[in-house]
Amino acid sequence: MPSNYPQVLFQNRKPDRITTLEEYRQSGGYRALADVCKHWSPKDVQQEIMNANLLGRGGAAFPTGMKLMAVAEDAPYPRYIVCNADEMEPGTFKDRVLIHADPHMIIEGLILAGFAARAEEGIIFIRPEYENAARILEREIKIAREAGYLGQNILGNGYSLEIVVHRSAGRYICGEVTAQMNALMGKRPNPKVPPPYPTEKGLWGRPTVFQNVDTLACIPHVINNGAEWFKGLARTATGGGTKIFCVSGKVNRPGCYELPLGVPLREIIEEHAGGLPPGSEFKACLPGGASTRFLSKEFYEIEMDFESLRKVGHRLGTGAVMVFDHKTCLVAATLNLIEFFARESCGWCTPCREGLPYIRDLLRRIEEGEGREEFIPMLERMSKHLWSAYCAFAPGAVSPVEGLLTYFEDEVQEHIVQRKCPLK
Amino acid sequence: MLDEELRGSLTRKIAGIEHPRELVVDVMFALQEHYGYLSDEAVREAAELLDMSPLEVDEIATFYTFVYREPVGKYVIHVCDSVICWMGGYESLRDHLCRKLGIRLGETTADGLFTLLPVCCIGYCDRAPAMLVNRQVYGCLTPAKIDEIVAKLKDSAHMSGE
């Protein structure tokens, strides 16, 4: 294995089984909660998280501290804290790995975030494909409850929280928080643009905070070791903490790697994921799931953190690095991605519902050798217009197309000129 | 018809919660489990249990991937067709499965054992290509592995007297 980076979220990770409550405790688990229950106010917790520069790991990279602070002190009860374990972004599987590695870390994070927002009810929203994870969580929640970390009057603090696991029935849009809100309320999971924000009027009109699994898992460590320590984990100044990169595609060791924010892309691929298989050359990767833009080889050395990618017009997204080699046709790969988005669109707004199938049709024609010169400007314009869709789904959906046209237009042109896929 | 035991347990669950609609997916899953799929009758029953109209239940049922509004086989195979699995050979695995089961995507085998459906990325890209059978995951698939899985499933179906 390459360089020894501190393992925070994965400190207890085992190859074949979950970390038990006892093991988690031994590693310092629930110490943060005990501490908070004795000495901290909700405001203190919010402030510490704010100072730690913890950015949401669900894809949008919104400062977690800020979200917790958005719940007004005098807001009505009950309030809700939701753990977003929908994880349907293609290429992303870190939440699943985390739950299977150390469920109590997430539970403790959820309790702490709930404490900061004074939420009385916690909900873990989980995708149906993660049925095993859902069962693990249900079992461990019960164990945590028996140990006094959940339920009434937690550790004598007077704070109470119950957590339930809510199984989804599968649709990518359910990961988007406003859609998730509708899903949880038993409505059609269409998104709903704010205002009002969920932190003000969320589930059943009550303040609700949504956080990604990974984000929540960071919180106990922020509390235990302090904001400064957390910030120091990152290699770059913006954004604190380590980051779980899930690497997949054309690499020798696909999987999740906990690395400091800001490690170079090359290092992730070559050192941690074992490089590309023999005979494969790096051509491109999606740096943060299907709804980010392709990075070409010119970005091979880029520091993988939120800010550095943003500066060059990219997004770190979920940190799911999907690697494509020189033998993979990027038109076909993009077509596959658009197929996904077109199928998963919720159907609420026109650009996404109708525009994506249109783009899919154009890409398919190009891939099948029926492409025309004018398809390229059409794709460009439509992709641009999809940014004016109702929610963030559509801009994410066209990101790979934009990447394709920006860095691999030649490859697209070749399809059109040769009237076939040059890689077939 | 719903048996009294299931109806009773669902009714109790619904009664114990402030916002019954929250349970709509759970209730649909329970009825789907009972009937094999979410039949029209099941939609009506779910509606009655939750004090919704059948249309209101169906608005939600038809939105989701894992609610089956048409009959499905004993084993529902969801083959992941998203980008990583695609790169890992989804297409040939799909073809293999189709040949093996003698059905196309979206169909159910004549013996009612298998239904084959494509599915979006199931979050096992580290073990691509992957598929789900009744929500249990199988990763790093090869044709040989698929043959083995299918054979096992058939065996256990026979053992349970199907």
Added chain:
Amino acid sequence: MPKLIIDDQEIEVASGTKVIQAAEQLGIMIPRFCYHPALGSVGACRVCAVKLLEGRLKGVQMSCMIDAQDGMVVSTTDEEAVDFRTHVIEWLMLNHPHDCPVCDEGGHCLLQDMTVSGGHGIRRYLGKKRTYQDQYLGPLIRHEMNRCIHCYRCSRFYQEFCGYRDLGALQSANRTYFGRFQDGILDSPFTGNLSDICPTGVYTDKPSRFRGRRWDYQRSPSLCIHCCLGCHTIATGRYREIVRQEARFSEAVNGHFICDRGRYGFFYANHEARPRRARVAGDEVSYDQALQALKAKLAEISKRSGPGAIACVSSDRSSLETQAVLKRIGRMRGWRNFSGFMPQGLAQKVQLAVARLEPALSVSLRELEGADFIVVVGADPINEAPMLALALRQARRKGAAIAVIDPRPIALPFDFQHVAMVPGAISLGLGLLARGSPDEAAIEKLGPPVSDFYAALPTPEVMNASDQKRLSPLIRDLRSSRRPVIVCGTAVGPATVVGLAADWALLLQAVGKKAGLFYLLPGANAFSAGILSDPEDTFEKTVEGIENGSIKALMLVENNPFWQFPDRARLEQALARLDLLVVLDYLNSAAAQQAHIFLPTATLYEIGGLFVNQEGRVQAAQRAHSGGIPIAQSGGGGHPPRIYGAGVPGAEPRPAWRTLAELVEEVVPPDEARMQSEVGVWLAEEDPRFADLPPFAELPEDGARLNHKRDGASRFLVNWTAELQKSRGFDDSFELLAVDWTFGTEELAVYSACLKALERKPGLLMHPDDAGRLGLTDGDEVAMQLDRGTLKVPVGVVANMAPGVIVLPRHRLLEWQRLACGRIRLERDRIRKAASPQGPKP
């Protein structure tokens, strides 16, 4: 009040105004599909994109989602915004079937307009189109899902606006489908609006399918006369026939929508059975012959028995002009005054309501939507005046608490408190609410008569504990309300309730609330009929007059007593005694068929007319076509239509007012325009409430409210001792209530074949306690024994109604007129299970 610039024009708008609305105020029509003023903004279709050039927000934004803000500079013509909109149209057209030539929406299709104006002319998309299967949605609306552009208007209108739960959005992504769980008739009585709000041809009007294009039609502003609300409609005529009716926007009355009874109720005007020729003694004669015969006969009777032997009866479906002319000529000739209300005691209630509706109390249907507490007494909104239910729902959506005190099983598309009491107890319930509503101390200060009225109000002890318990939460809501409104019906409650409703509203106003009063009356022109009728004269008395021989001639003007008079046998006998029965009508009613002299009249579609709705709003309908037998009938569909003659075939029917005027030489038959101004003068002479109206020709679109007089004398007069007596109901017998239903009981709409499928099966309804005592279960066939015969009907057992009453719809399929209903007692042993030939059910 933000000030902004849109396309170089500055405008100041109320805060909270969306950019799309601000632009509209400047006359700039930004494209829209999902946005609808009644449904609000949801930002789904994305076709209303504009570019924001200056201000906090910038770039391409949806104008329906953005509040107008100070300093905003908006461009609707910016290249990027236009290109985006063109793309949206192109996207929407990807799957559209382009079946405009066979689509009924063609010609008035928002999608067509936007496609053309959006500059999308050439199809670039090469892929296949998606297709859907359509559903059967009932007799009114045709479903063609392939045309759908997914604006979500239908499901939002259906579920959110109307509160019905059987049509919505199914599936997801570009498979999203709008429809029902399964094929079937839609539950809502507001479904016709779907064809109005759908921006393309997914929901089209079924009865008018393939009858013509928008540009083929004569479309004219009209009014609905199927209940007292006076909703605005657009009547659409073609080839001497009304083919379709749509909702017409009215700020004060119905907003954007109308109910299905109103929309589809017009078929009586085209009906094949409609009488178009005059008749004397059953023989068809020319109009003039009949008129001369009538004049002679009236003169003869007048001479022989005195003018008082002639009685004229109009109705609440006659226009104001007709009512006025009848009143006028009756006065001139000394004939008996008319009264148009059939059920016992109804005239008195209507007149009381008309007298008590003071300007300071009266609220319009739309104002009702702004109330924060509404109590409905003695009224069944969905069944009597459906659009009232929709207005109540809008109030409820904004948070109003709503309660209904009525004996009937009330169903409304929102949650409300139903207090089911026997009719006689309603005043008591209302009295108790009134007592609970203000602070007693505040009342003291007001002094008499308010304090006296208050002091006399009943105290809780007079009511049984369970009713008390149901009323107490209402009192709590009422106390905290600021704009309470009382909606008071005239159908089932006693007359006291009508006055009490006004008194209570006055009381609430006296204690500082912005209280309002809203009466429901029995018909389209009941308000003016109430003003113009002689308070002493009721139809009951007219019948008595015939029976005792003092009335020899009866002229029925657009009135069919057989429809509403609750004792058919008696009526038949009485009419048979007459020397002269004259009927002027456009319906071939039972009365018309018995008339010695019959003169056909024209409907409002052929002549227009003035109608006064239940809040005293005088409104005008305009002529939609000029009469005659519909070409589809006269020509059997062939071309050219083969009826030969000098004039328009079947165009003999004239306005009733004109025929009436021609009866009296002094009233020269004027032309229509003069007629209306003359009527205005007569009415002002007749009753001061008509005095301040503008000339009828200049009535504003939303009409003009009558200047109600303040009837101080009748305020605060309730005899509580008498009320207490009434409230007990009958111990040993039922009170039989004849009631209206949305479909099947209204005289004009029952001619519409398309509405028949929507009628509920008629039968009587009773409370489970009563049914239990009689050993009846839901669905049993019962026989009701009456003095004049037996009525066999199925019984419905429903829990949400008052015990002690039997509810019977005045359904066209029931001979309820045999029952002599009203507040009548029906001893319990007169009702029992009908012997079924198959023996008892298993």
